[in-house]
Amino acid sequence: MLRFILTRVSLVIPTFLGVTFLTFLLIRLVPGDPIEVRVGERGIPPERLLELRHELGLDRPLWHQFLDYIGGVLQGDLGVSLVTRNSVFSEFVTLFPATLELAALAMLFATVVGLPAGIVAAVRRGSIFDHGVMGISLTGYSMPIFWWGLLLILFFSVGLGWTPVSGRLDLLYYVEPVTGFMLIDTLMAGEYGAFWSALHHLILPMIVLGTVPLAVVARMTRSAMLEVLGEDYIRTAKAKGLAGKRVIGLHALRNALIPVVTVIGLQVGTLLGGAILTETIFSWPGVGKWLIESINRRDYPALQGGVLLIATTVMTVNLLVDVLYGVLNPRIRHSR
Amino acid sequence: MAAMPLLDIKNLSVEFTTRAGTFRAVDGIDLTVDEGEVVGIVGESGSGKSVTSLAVMGLLGSNGTVVADRMQFGGKDLLAMSPSQRRKITGKDVAMVFQEPMTSLNPCFTVGFQIMETLKVHEGLSGKALRNRAIELLEQVGIPAPESRLSAFPHQLSGGMNQRVMIAIAIACNPRLLVADEPTTALDVTIQKQILDLLVRLQKERGMALILITHDMGVVAETAQRVVVMYAGQVAETRPVDALFKAPRHPYTGALLDALPERALGKRRLPTIPGVVPGIGDRPQGCLFNPRCRFATDRCRIERPALFDVDAGKARCFYPLADAPVGAGEVL
Numbered sequence: 001m002l003r004f005i006l007t008r009v010s011l012v013i014p015t016f017l018g019v020t021f022l023t024f025l026l027i028r029l030v031p032g033d034p035i036e037v038r039v040g041e042r043g044i045p046p047e048r049l050l051e052l053r054h055e056l057g058l059d060r061p062l063w064h065q066f067l068d069y070i071g072g073v074l075q076g077d078l079g080v081s082l083v084t085r086n087s088v089f090s091e092f093v094t095l096f097p098a099t100l101e102l103a104a105l106a107m108l109f110a111t112v113v114g115l116p117a118g119i120v121a122a123v124r125r126g127s128i129f130d131h132g133v134m135g136i137s138l139t140g141y142s143m144p145i146f147w148w149g150l151l152l153i154l155f156f157s158v159g160l161g162w163t164p165v166s167g168r169l170d171l172l173y174y175v176e177p178v179t180g181f182m183l184i185d186t187l188m189a190g191e192y193g194a195f196w197s198a199l200h201h202l203i204l205p206m207i208v209l210g211t212v213p214l215a216v217v218a219r220m221t222r223s224a225m226l227e228v229l230g231e232d233y234i235r236t237a238k239a240k241g242l243a244g245k246r247v248i249g250l251h252a253l254r255n256a257l258i259p260v261v262t263v264i265g266l267q268v269g270t271l272l273g274g275a276i277l278t279e280t281i282f283s284w285p286g287v288g289k290w291l292i293e294s295i296n297r298r299d300y301p302a303l304q305g306g307v308l309l310i311a312t313t314v315m316t317v318n319l320l321v322d323v324l325y326g327v328l329n330p331r332i333r334h335s336r
Numbered sequence: 337m338a339a340m341p342l343l344d345i346k347n348l349s350v351e352f353t354t355r356a357g358t359f360r361a362v363d364g365i366d367l368t369v370d371e372g373e374v375v376g377i378v379g380e381s382g383s384g385k386s387v388t389s390l391a392v393m394g395l396l397g398s399n400g401t402v403v404a405d406r407m408q409f410g411g412k413d414l415l416a417m418s419p420s421q422r423r424k425i426t427g428k429d430v431a432m433v434f435q436e437p438m439t440s441l442n443p444c445f446t447v448g449f450q451i452m453e454t455l456k457v458h459e460g461l462s463g464k465a466l467r468n469r470a471i472e473l474l475e476q477v478g479i480p481a482p483e484s485r486l487s488a489f490p491h492q493l494s495g496g497m498n499q500r501v502m503i504a505i506a507i508a509c510n511p512r513l514l515v516a517d518e519p520t521t522a523l524d525v526t527i528q529k530q531i532l533d534l535l536v537r538l539q540k541e542r543g544m545a546l547i548l549i550t551h552d553m554g555v556v557a558e559t560a561q562r563v564v565v566m567y568a569g570q571v572a573e574t575r576p577v578d579a580l581f582k583a584p585r586h587p588y589t590g591a592l593l594d595a596l597p598e599r600a601l602g603k604r605r606l607p608t609i610p611g612v613v614p615g616i617g618d619r620p621q622g623c624l625f626n627p628r629c630r631f632a633t634d635r636c637r638i639e640r641p642a643l644f645d646v647d648a649g650k651a652r653c654f655y656p657l658a659d660a661p662v663g664a665g666e667v668l
Contacts, residue, residue, distance in 0.1 A: 232436055241428060
């Protein structure tokens, strides 16, 4: 097992290098550097511009800047934001819980709705329910996030006034961040009104972000269940005189979960990517919104560090999924 | 009045609805099994033997329609039962062993879990008693070190061992009828004999009835008391094993026996039956076996024979074979 994890971790190194290099290069391909963006249209004397560029090391050759950056990263230093002068890492850590809270709830939503929908669709294959679930999930999968988000805001927030349009919490409340997860912090502070407010703020972003994973989970569950339901051991389970619920919910589902868990794990990347759009639509104060702002400000270190940390998160989750896979599938557990 | 048979089936038909139309896999068969009796069901692939057994177990999918004039087990009408009433019998009083031991056990659960599950559901056992009973069962089916095997997963055991586990699950609740559907087909020749011996031993020890489905006439000769030969979803011949092996009445049975290597001693080539069992769209007119029958006449090609009484049983043939050894010295 340890060897397996070590192998996997070593495979991550090239990914790291690639991610670092690409973000470094791409953000510099965007016209305008941090100084120009901050100066705006007013302009400053050319000497001052050169001076400022020199201060930030932007006048050195690209490869030099890259090696400097990599050197820093290897020492665990992601640099400081050019805008706020705070360490990139501490900014990320402050904002990440908001993204994590949103992503976790979106995944929970996708699983809680998608898994049962997929199971029932498989068991009642060819029924109206099956066609309905598959049709809806195809629509959900194809829906652009920003459009879907705006549509929901228009209907539920603007039209019906059920949910707030943006943010994480009503301005009425203030809760000292302890874990950074609003739902937990408000409960810990005993502020139930704030908890409800936080929950209300979460609902729409959660649905928007969870829609694509929900569609993927439902479709994957359905096809995995259909395959498993035709297996000999399902016939054996029936021949034992087990009730239908137990045959489907235990004997079939346990086997069908193996591919579904993999898919859920792979969705984490999609989810964090989607979070960037979702957070921007809902003004959700997480790393997604922060990254977009960093691009606009040409805040090179913030963007590079942020992307690197998100990539690390995705790779860690994928590793965890691989380990969990072994727990679910005894055939893999023993061959390791 | 004779004692009521344990399993009593009259005029059973099973139809499958497919895109190509309705296919009758089992066509009006009668089958009775007495308490403690061993009945062999023989036939080629596609003759309807497995479908018959699945119908008895109530394991056919929703696209298989079961119709019968009578289908009783232990005096109870199986067709009139609700699914939950039926489940109380299935796995307890009627149990089944399947052909593919490697895929018939759930790969995600331990052997112990899968045995204990049956005991829990039907006998309500739990805790130490449950565990001890499972170990006892593994011992009875000849699995060495049963205690440590409880935590093994199916993929850690060989095919033969897995089949023993399947048998342990099947006999867990002391069934009155065990249906074994080609239990040795997927196994090595050396293991086949062991598994058959095990089944016969358990059958004798427990006095349970056994339906042994096979395409191997040799297996039937060694184990069964009565034989049902099936062809294209119908009963071709049904007679006690001794009589049938000594003098088969249906030409199909005769041909099957001729194809046994031990009966073809001295011949240069092993006799075979030309052609295959007719499938979904090519059922012939007249006797279903007529295109492959050496003795077929014009009558056989037009008129479908009923099951006629022959000595000690029945045969579906207008011209039952005589006592003379069939096809002696001939090569088909």
